[in-house]
Amino acid sequence: MHQDSAGESPAGTSVAAAHWNSDTAEVIQTSHLRSAGYGLCPGARPDFMPLARSDISLLLEQNHLLHAHAVPAMETLYQQIINTHNMVLLTDAQGVILHSLGDADFLEKANRVALTQGVGWSEDRMGTNAIGTAIAEKAPSLVHADQHYLASNHFLTCSAAPITDHQGKVIGVLDVSGDRRSYHKHTMALVRMSALMIENQLFAATFEHAIVLRFHARPEFIGTLMEGICAFSQGGRFLAANRNGLFHLGLSLPALQTHTFSSLFGLPVSALFDHYRTAMPGLLDLCMHNGVRVRGRAELRLGSGAHALTNPGEPAIAAPPPPKPRRLSGLRYLNTGDPQLEKVIDKVNRVLGRDIPILIMGETGTGKELLAQAIHNDSPRAMGPFVAVNCASIPESLIESELFGYEEGAFTGARKKGASGKILQANGGTLFLDEIGDMPFSLQAHLLRVLQERMVTPLGSGKSIPVNVELICATNHNLRERIAKGLFREDLYYRLNGLVVKLPPLRERTDLETVVRKILSTESDGGPYTMSEEALRLFRRHRWPGNFRQLTNLLRTAIIMAGDEHEIGLRHMPDDFLDDIDAMAELPTAHAGSPAQMVASGANLEEMELSAIMKSLEANGGNVSATARALGVSRNTIYRKLPHLK
Numbered sequence: 184m185h186q187d188s189a190g191e192s193p194a195g196t197s198v199a200a201a202h203w204n205s206d207t208a209e210v211i212q213t214s215h216l217r218s219a220g221y222g223l224c225p226g227a228r229p230d231f232m233p234l235a236r237s238d239i240s241l242l243l244e245q246n247h248l249l250h251a252h253a254v255p256a257m258e259t260l261y262q263q264i265i266n267t268h269n270m271v272l273l274t275d276a277q278g279v280i281l282h283s284l285g286d287a288d289f290l291e292k293a294n295r296v297a298l299t300q301g302v303g304w305s306e307d308r309m310g311t312n313a314i315g316t317a318i319a320e321k322a323p324s325l326v327h328a329d330q331h332y333l334a335s336n337h338f339l340t341c342s343a344a345p346i347t348d349h350q351g352k353v354i355g356v357l358d359v360s361g362d363r364r365s366y367h368k369h370t371m372a373l374v375r376m377s378a379l380m381i382e383n384q385l386f387a388a389t390f391e392h393a394i395v396l397r398f399h400a401r402p403e404f405i406g407t408l409m410e411g412i413c414a415f416s417q418g419g420r421f422l423a424a425n426r427n428g429l430f431h432l433g434l435s436l437p438a439l440q441t442h443t444f445s446s447l448f449g450l451p452v453s454a455l456f457d458h459y460r461t462a463m464p465g466l467l468d469l470c471m472h473n474g475v476r477v478r479g480r481a482e483l484r485l486g487s488g489a490h491a492l493t494n495p496g497e498p499a500i501a502a503p504p505p506p507k508p509r510r511l512s513g514l515r516y517l518n519t520g521d522p523q524l525e526k527v528i529d530k531v532n533r534v535l536g537r538d539i540p541i542l543i544m545g546e547t548g549t550g551k552e553l554l555a556q557a558i559h560n561d562s563p564r565a566m567g568p569f570v571a572v573n574c575a576s577i578p579e580s581l582i583e584s585e586l587f588g589y590e591e592g593a594f595t596g597a598r599k600k601g602a603s604g605k606i607l608q609a610n611g612g613t614l615f616l617d618e619i620g621d622m623p624f625s626l627q628a629h630l631l632r633v634l635q636e637r638m639v640t641p642l643g644s645g646k647s648i649p650v651n652v653e654l655i656c657a658t659n660h661n662l663r664e665r666i667a668k669g670l671f672r673e674d675l676y677y678r679l680n681g682l683v684v685k686l687p688p689l690r691e692r693t694d695l696e697t698v699v700r701k702i703l704s705t706e707s708d709g710g711p712y713t714m715s716e717e718a719l720r721l722f723r724r725h726r727w728p729g730n731f732r733q734l735t736n737l738l739r740t741a742i743i744m745a746g747d748e749h750e751i752g753l754r755h756m757p758d759d760f761l762d763d764i765d766a767m768a769e770l771p772t773a774h775a776g777s778p779a780q781m782v783a784s785g786a787n788l789e790e791m792e793l794s795a796i797m798k799s800l801e802a803n804g805g806n807v808s809a810t811a812r813a814l815g816v817s818r819n820t821i822y823r824k825l826p827h828l829k
């Protein structure tokens with residue numbers, strides 16, 4: 184066993200050693216033998232040379248799925264260990280770092296480069312270390328201080344867990360590495376759970392044309408990390424199971440390949456279709472091949488998303504097009520530390536799965552659809568479809584058929600076999616009605632009836648079909664004002680606003696820096712980009728009229744402009760954005776009152792003119808072009824006046 188010197192801090196080796204057993208010692212010893220076998224010398228300077236930028240891009244492309252599914256879990260993991268002098272790392276199957284999160288402040292400059300993108304941590308390069316050893320052992324690995332083979336890594340404590348695909352092949356490693364004095368006994372468990380989370384996400388993404396069954400002996404564990412997941416072909420043949428699925432089924436993967444849904448769960452596949460044809464399907468009651476009873480939930484995946492299970496043999500009306508691909512986010516991934524948003528997430532969490540309609544208010548681009556998707560992903564209906572309809576973007580004449588569907592020949596131009604309509608497509612899942620304030624008045628009564636009766640009657644059909652959807656609506660209108668103007672039905676309003684939450688605009692958020700870091704990372708596939716202090720300062724002052732949509736587009740462009748430079752500064756920003764920033768920088772925080780008040784207070788014409796420009800600039804988020812348009816003057820006029828705005 185490798186012990187550090189006496190006098191180590193309480194969080195150091197002596198405490199860490201208490202959590203190791205003889206198995207761990209044996210693993211470390213075997214790994215040291217392997218390291219020696221690679222011809223490595225404990226005193227040697229390791230090779231920190233990262234791959235060339237083009238090779239890193241290639242690697243990211245090859246590991247695109249792993250990277251995309253791992254980043255949200257890494258963000259969450261990082262939130263748990265923030266300020267502990269640790270970093271979260273993702274590597275490929277060979278131990279090359281694909282993505283890192285966290286500040287490397289704890290590292291000496293020379294060592295800092297070791298934990299960056301493109302550096303390889305396989306055992307044959309770095310000797311015994313958590314990443315390399317996890318790959319070699321195909322098992323979680325904790326390597327602390329002088330358990331590292333190379334003396335130059337003794338300052339580290341590292342906990343790593345392999346990430347495997349549905350065939351049990353290691354495809355990457357998740358690791359937390361930090362100063363050895365920062366060792367914490369729970370880190371390994373957190374890393375293992377996060378790796379499991381990534382594996383489950385990957386599993387769901389892999390089987391897009393399959394019946395996916397989630398099961399557990401205790402119903403409350405379905406939808407959690409503990410659930411078993413199995414995939415079957417539409418004919419019922421076993422395809423794959425996740426780690427917990429294999430454990431619950433108690434059979435090896437090759438043995439399972441000979442099984443079917445019915446031989447494993449004692450029920451013909453057709454019974455699944457029957458079960459899910461009911462309007463309010465509960466959990467399945469299943470008896471496994473070994474006599475153990477479990478509860479389960481199944482979904483039929485027809486392409487890039489999940490569908491409530493319906494019998495593909497007998498569609499009541501035309502099969503729905505596959506809904507938008509499921510995004511990789513739940514509520515916790517949206518929570519980046521802003522207190523207003525935290526309150527929203529807390530409220531939403533309390534009503535998840537309670538059949539309470541949620542109304543999301545917020546300016547354009549504040550992430551209303553993203554929140555709706557996250558609510559769905561975290562709800563008990565996560566396995567069902569998420570169907571989004573933007574009521575403002577569909578022509579009024581088409582909304583009715585889009586929403587409620589139609590039967591063959593219902594109207595001129597109707598598709599041959601009819602269409603199921605968005606409400607029915609959302610059956611068993613969530614219907615998101617964006618811009619609900621723009622729903623034509625004449626259709627509001629129809630929608631209300633569907634919501635109250637939980638039945639849909641497609642246009643031209645005499646048959647009502649039971650439907651079971653969770654409803655989330657969003658609007659950036661003030662619905663009460665629209666009611667007062669006779670544009671929105673009051674009864675529908677009361678049916679929709681079970682829980683009303685308001686998403687804060689970007690300018691009010693306190694987590695701008697975290698948000699920028701997150702978007703930079705996502706938009707550059709985990710690239711090395713950071714923001715200059717100067718740019719961040721201006722970002723904090725900007726009003727962001729387009730909110731996240733504007734920020735995301737801006738950063739996307741800036742990354743391209745920055746190319747090989749890793750720090751993004753103002754020189755990488757588009758000119759029109761800089762114009763807006765200039766205008767905002769000139770804006771005083773408070774300004775004079777109404778023209779009448781100004782006249783009363785003796786203001787002259789020029790002061791009133793400047794006041795009008797200031798107000799218009801504020802209203803247009805500092806956008807000079809929009810202000811010029813609004814006031815009917817040229818951009819130059821506004822520029823000329825800017826220096827006088829005090």
Ligand SMILES: Nc1ncnc2c1ncn2[C@@H]1O[C@H](COP(=O)(O)OP(=O)(O)OP(=O)(O)O)[C@@H](O)[C@H]1O
Binds near residue numbers: 731
């Ligand atoms: N928290 C976030 N982090 C990163 N990107 C975000 C976040 N919230 C929203 N975005 C991005 O901003 C864009 C707009 O988001 P979304 O469509 O959810 O906003 P919205 O409020 O529904 O907009 P609108 O009212 O115009 O329909 C999307 O590209 C989305 O991915």
